[in-house]
Amino acid sequence: MTDRVLAVVRPAAxxxxxxxxxxxxxxxxxxxxxxxxxxxxxxxxxxxxxTLRKGLxxxxxxxxxxxxxx
Numbered sequence: 001m002t003d004r005v006l007a008v009v010r011p012a013a014x015x016x017x018x019x020x021x022x023x024x025x026x027x028x029x030x031x032x033x034x035x036x037x038x039x040x041x042x043x044x045x046x047x048x049x050x051t052l053r054k055g056l057x058x059x060x061x062x063x064x065x066x067x068x069x070x
Contacts, residue, residue, distance in 0.1 A: 007035035008057060010044050 007021065018038040025034045045056040 004037075005033065005035045006061065007038045008044070009038055009040055010042065011040055016040070 007025070009016070009021065018040075021038055022035065045053040047053055
């Protein structure tokens with residue numbers, strides 16, 4: 001099994017389109033680093049100092065899986 005790269009984005013503007021974001025990534029990133037899908041969220045989990053809480057974010061997506069490799 002391999003990991004599935006997913007972009008989780010809190011857009012600054014309402015007109016952000018997933019296809020445009022994926023095309024932008026394909027132009028600038030190695031193929032294995034490009035996300036295969038984009039999830040738009042209203043907010044990202046942060047601690048009081050403003051640091052992104054990646055573990056909480058990952059738990060959201062791993063909740064219904066037996067393993068943490070999708």
